[in-house]
Structure formats: structure tokens, C-alpha cells
Amino acid sequence: MGKSNTLKERYQAQFGGEPDLMAKSPGRINLIGEHTDYNEGFVLPTAIDKAIYVAVAARDDDKIVLYAEDFSEYFESTVDTVSPSDKGWPNYILGVVDQLRKLNLVVKGFNLYVDGDVPLGAGLSSSAAVECATGFALNELFHFGLSRQEIAKIGQMAEHTFAGVKCGIMDQFASVLSKEDFVIKLDCRSLEYEHVPLLLGDYELVLFNTNVKHSLASSAYNDRRNSCEQGVAWLQEVYPEVLSLRDATLEMLEAVVKPKDEEVFTKCKYVVEENMRVELACEALKSGDIEEMGRQMFVAHDAISKDYEVSCAELDFLVEYMRNQPEAVGARMMGGGFGGCTINIVQKGHAERIAKQVAPAYKEAFGLELEPIFVAASGGSTLLG
Numbered sequence: 001m002g003k004s005n006t007l008k009e010r011y012q013a014q015f016g017g018e019p020d021l022m023a024k025s026p027g028r029i030n031l032i033g034e035h036t037d038y039n040e041g042f043v044l045p046t047a048i049d050k051a052i053y054v055a056v057a058a059r060d061d062d063k064i065v066l067y068a069e070d071f072s073e074y075f076e077s078t079v080d081t082v083s084p085s086d087k088g089w090p091n092y093i094l095g096v097v098d099q100l101r102k103l104n105l106v107v108k109g110f111n112l113y114v115d116g117d118v119p120l121g122a123g124l125s126s127s128a129a130v131e132c133a134t135g136f137a138l139n140e141l142f143h144f145g146l147s148r149q150e151i152a153k154i155g156q157m158a159e160h161t162f163a164g165v166k167c168g169i170m171d172q173f174a175s176v177l178s179k180e181d182f183v184i185k186l187d188c189r190s191l192e193y194e195h196v197p198l199l200l201g202d203y204e205l206v207l208f209n210t211n212v213k214h215s216l217a218s219s220a221y222n223d224r225r226n227s228c229e230q231g232v233a234w235l236q237e238v239y240p241e242v243l244s245l246r247d248a249t250l251e252m253l254e255a256v257v258k259p260k261d262e263e264v265f266t267k268c269k270y271v272v273e274e275n276m277r278v279e280l281a282c283e284a285l286k287s288g289d290i291e292e293m294g295r296q297m298f299v300a301h302d303a304i305s306k307d308y309e310v311s312c313a314e315l316d317f318l319v320e321y322m323r324n325q326p327e328a329v330g331a332r333m334m335g336g337g338f339g340g341c342t343i344n345i346v347q348k349g350h351a352e353r354i355a356k357q358v359a360p361a362y363k364e365a366f367g368l369e370l371e372p373i374f375v376a377a378s379g380g381s382t383l384l385g
């Protein structure tokens with residue numbers, strides 16, 4: 001079905017009647033602060049102008065009937081029997097239903113049509129966007145009265161339980177709470193946040209999609225989280241006040257974690273330093289010092305690649321290329337790692353040319369196309385008219 005049809009028409013084509021309501025929830029970028037969210041640290045994300053769209057309608061029975069446009073596929077369950085599916089895509093919806101039920105909210109049968117333009121597997125959090133669009137739409141459909149923060153947390157738990165990735169809160173939070181032309185400085189412990197104007201002056205953001213997602217992404221993600229938790233457990237033996245790496249200092253890590261395990265130490269050190277970089281980058285952004293903000297991004301990339309070890313050859317290649325471009329002030333890998341996109345701050349008017357310039361070398365090195373993606377900082381989840 002072509003996208004020239006409206007969302008409502010596309011719903012009708014699959015389900016017959018009209019949807020009761022339609023909603024969208026966007027993908028996200030993150031300027032800096034990677035793998036800090038599950039350590040109760042700081043992040044600087046915002047939603048983008050690419051989203052997941054859902055159209056939903058309540059049913060008279062207890063069936064859940066889903067249709068995913070990207071896969072041209074239906075999936076059926078009943079409300080009482082939702083469980084993780086081998087198919088993958090239904091899990092981001094069913095996981096949300098499961099969480100709602102665990103909160104004792106009465107979910108009834110519904111049809112849900114899902115579509116979107118967030119590139120899949122590009123590290124732009126299409127999965128969080130599906131979770132949030134589902135949570136947002138069902139909250140409206142069944143009048144649960146959940147807050148946006150609660151919807152974000154439900155999405156995060158759905159990811160833990162039905163997708164098996166013990167992610168932090170960043171992606172879901174950005175998807176529901178972003179504001180157009182702002183980034184969110186989020187404290188992932190208290191969930192207090194500040195919308196910071198994304199004023200880049202003569203610069204603009206561009207993403208380079210590596211077009212690769214290495215298979216170890218989710219297992220390595222959980223491994224890193226385990227290393228951080230191990231570091232905290234050791235710290236707590238000496239410093240009981242340390243509840244997460246957010247509370248740790250480099251001195252504490254040197255004294256307690258380093259002698260026990262060099263590898264765990266390096267991972268924890270990365271997180272403590274990345275939190276500091278978020279502060280510095282955010283201050284730089286607020287004061288209009290985009291060069292300094294970009295410098296922090298380059299430093300962050302080195303650290304996530306060499307210390308945290310969640311980058312990959314394709315991402316490193318693209319960031320190194322940008323280091324030698326006078327018009328690029330910052331670049332780094334974005335998101336969980338092992339593929340997806342780099343985020344770059346480039347002087348206006350040069351990104352397209354740089355992308356064209358690097359594409360043949362990238363293809364030669366990896367046999368992959370390079371795709372620039374221009375994004376605008378956009379608002380969070382919303383109902384559609």
C-alpha cells in the first residue's frame with residue numbers, strides 16, 4: 001500500500017472500519033551521554049522528525065490484532081495471553097500491553113496498525129518509538145490517565161521483558177517528552193529534565209548511517225551493563241553511599257575497582273567521564289560554543305570506542321574521516337553501538353558534499369553504502385487529527 005494514502009485509509013484497508021484514534025511517537029538522536037542512562041547519569045537527546053505512527057480501535061472481544069506495514073504482516077493474540085513472540089516486531093507492542101496489565105490497568109481487545117519512517121536498525125530508536133506510540137495511544141484509547149513519564153517507563157520495561165535488552169530510559173523519554181528545537185538534558189536518576197535550546201549557529205546536525213548492525217549488539221549491551229553493576233557492587237563494599245556509577249569518582253574507581261579487575265575498571269571509568277562530558281557539552285551548547293561542544297563529541301567517541309568498546313570499524317572509519325574535515329566540528333557514534341549512525345556537527349551547506357566524498361572510500365572499505373540523514377529536533381508523542 002503506497003504511502004500516498006493517509007494513515008486512516010491505510011488502517012481501513014487492513015481492518016475495515018475507522019480507527020478510534022491515531023498517534024505518533026518519534027525516533028531520537030543523542031548529542032552526547034552514551035551508556036550513561038542505565039547508570040543513573042546524564043544524557044542530551046531529542047526526538048527527530050521521523051516517527052512511528054499507529055492507528056488503533058477498541059474491539060468488542062478480547063483479541064489484539066496487529067498489522068505492521070513494514071513487514072506486511074498481521075499478528076494476533078488475546079489480551080490474557082500476551083507473551084514474547086519469535087517474530088520480533090509484535091514484542092514492542094505486546095510488551096507494552098503486558099506492562100499495562102502488570103499495573104492493573106484494564107486493557108481490552110484492540111486493533112493496531114503500525115507504520116513509520118524511522119529507519120530500522122539505524123540506531124534511531126525505532127523500537128522505543130513503537131513502544132511509546134503504543135503506550136501513548138492505548139493510554140488515550142482506554143483513558144488510563146498515565147503521565148508521559150509513566151508511558152516512557154512502561155516502554156522501557158517492555159524492552160527489558162519482551163525484547164530482552166536491559167536498556168536505560170533515554171530513548172523512551174526522548175520519544176515522549178521532547179520539544180521542537182530543543183534537546184533534553186535528562187537526569188536519569190530523578191528524571192528531572194531541562195529543555196535546552198538547540199542553537200547551532202552556522203552549524204547543522206547530520207547523521208551518517210553505516211547501514212550495518214552487528215549481531216552482538218544486544219548481548220554486548222547487557223554485558224556492559226553487567227560490568228557497570230559489578231563495579232558498583234565492589235564500590236559499595238567500601239563506599240555504601242554509592243548507589244550507581246553516577247555517585248562514583250575516578251579516585252574511588254582507582255582505589256577499589258582497578259585492583260580487582262582492569263576491564264571492569266575501564267568500563268566504569270568511561271561512564272564517570274562521559275557524565276562529565278555531558279555537563280561540559282551542555283554548558284558549551286548553552287553558551288553557543290559549538291566548537292567546544294563538538295570537541296567533547298570527538299573525545300567521547302575515542303572513549304566509547306577504546307574504553308567502552310561498543311563501537312565498530314564502520315563507525316570508527318566515519319568519525320576518523322570527519323576529524324580531518326575542517327568544516328566538521330564534532331562527530332561520534334550514537335546509541336547502543338556496533339552499527340547504526342554517527343552524529344556529526346558540520347558547518348551549514350557542507351554535509352552533503354562530505355557525505356558524497358566519503359561514500360566511495362566507505363564502500364571500498366566495507367562494501368556498504370553510506371547514507372546521510374538530516375534530522376530536525378522535534379516534539380514528542382502526539383495525537384494525530
Ligand code: GAF
Nearest residue numbers: 034035167168169170335336
Ligand atoms: C540504547 C538504549 F536503548 C539506551 O537506553 C541507551 O543506553 C543507549 O543505547 C546508549 O546510550 O539506545
